[in-house]
Amino acid sequence: MHQPDLTVANALLPRFDASPTPYHAVQTVIAQLTAAGFVDVSESAASVPGRQFWHDGGALIAWATAPDHTAAAGYRIVGAHTDSPNLRIKPNPETQSTGWKQLGVEVYGGVLLNSWLDRDLGLAGRAVVRTPDGAATRLFRDDRPILRVPQLAIHLDDDIRATGLKLNQQRHMVPIWGGLAETPDFRTYLADALDVDADQVLSWDAMPFDLTPAAVVGLNQEFIASARIDNQLSCFLAVDALIQAADQPGSRIPMIGLFDHEEVGSVSATGAAAPLLSSTIARIQEQLGGSAEDAARSRRDTLVISADGAHATHPNYADRHEPDHQIHLNAGPVLKVNANQRYATDAITAAAFELACEAAGSPMQRFVTRTDLRCGSTIGPATAALMGVAVLDAGCPQLAMHSAREMCGVADPGHFAAVMHEAMIA
Ligand code: CO
DSSP: OOOOOOHHHHHHHHHHHTOSSHHHHHHHHHHHHHHTTOEEOSSSOOOSSEEEEEEETTEEEEEEEOTTOOTTOOEEEEEEEOOOOEEEEEEEEEEEETTEEEEEEEEESSOOGGGGTTOOEEEEEEEEEEETTEEEEEEEEEEEEEEBOOOOOGGGOHHHHHHOOOOOTTTSOOOEEEETTTOOOHHHHHHHHHTSOGGGEEEEEEEEEEOOOOEEESTTSOEEEETTIIIIIHHHHHHHHHHHHHTSOOSSEEEEEEESOGGGTSOSTTSTTSSHHHHHHHHHHHHTTOOHHHHHHHHHTOEEEEEOOEEOOOGGGGGGSOTTSOOOTTSOOEEEOOTTSSSOOOHHHHHHHHHHHHHHTOOOEEEOOOTTSOOOOOSHHHHHHHHOSEEEEEEOEEESTTSSSEEEESSHHHHHHHHHHHHHHO
């Protein structure tokens, strides 16, 4: 039997498991960058040359400058997003019904609601706690199965058999928190988890997550099943590629931009619609003694790979896909094209991607959505518009995008990281 190479997959699984929220994803990335000699310049001056990063909540920018990089050097950037559709605890979460204590949740992004039912849910996020000199942000994570959204029994709804369960975001996704008598209110629970007093808990960004660990699955160990493949997969591959590129400096400056809030349109202080890449580049160019003229040269010579999940063709819904652009798992990273600029790729940047795939010895596939269906989008178009630089959209093929448990191939991530690497050192 064919034994696939699971090196890349096995390195990914623990990173998915370590990252139940965008904030935890950034911490996962920071641990890897720090081990590779990157220095946190969030609170201190950047300097050149150097391997550096800054971070804020669910966003992180990292780069590596070498001694012969000039202010006019172009950038080779991989952009991705740290957030995934999920459920988020409301500010006044206490609610109850028929003798149950429940926690009110908002639905974040385009969640496949059914995929969250009957799962053992932990809870993670960040909280701001009162301190003697003001307030401090603390990450928290509870790996116990403390929340659950049970589905309705099939006997109780005639429609389920015929058309499937119709789920209302407000009424049907409210997790059970426990019995009335014994269950603490949420603030008390959180204070306990953070080891502070309840009146110290000021606020939170808290999200249930599926406790099922990421796994290699399939008879031939061909697939990865995990939460948050969209888009932590691209984030982790971007970090791998950057760390490798830092050891092999070319004439361009390798950089990664990991952003929050893509799933809700990117418009936030830590989203791709904020000028985080441009301001970081301006910061580096000033360190390199650059002028506005250098900045213009640099912009002309910059390429961004907007890395995000791509739809593989679903065998049970083949008619939902463009018949002449079928996409398969383990057949290589996918270049995404949309004439209406839902993806930023054009002929020029498509060619750059094809050449990077050739250099990496990677297969590649080309995706367009059916022209009578609405196309998804990415950080690509916003990044192109904000920076005025060349951008392409590409990603690993996957099934069940926005499910609580998604699926991709074991071979594509290694290929995509190699393509990112080739692009960075070109
Ligand atoms: Co995505």
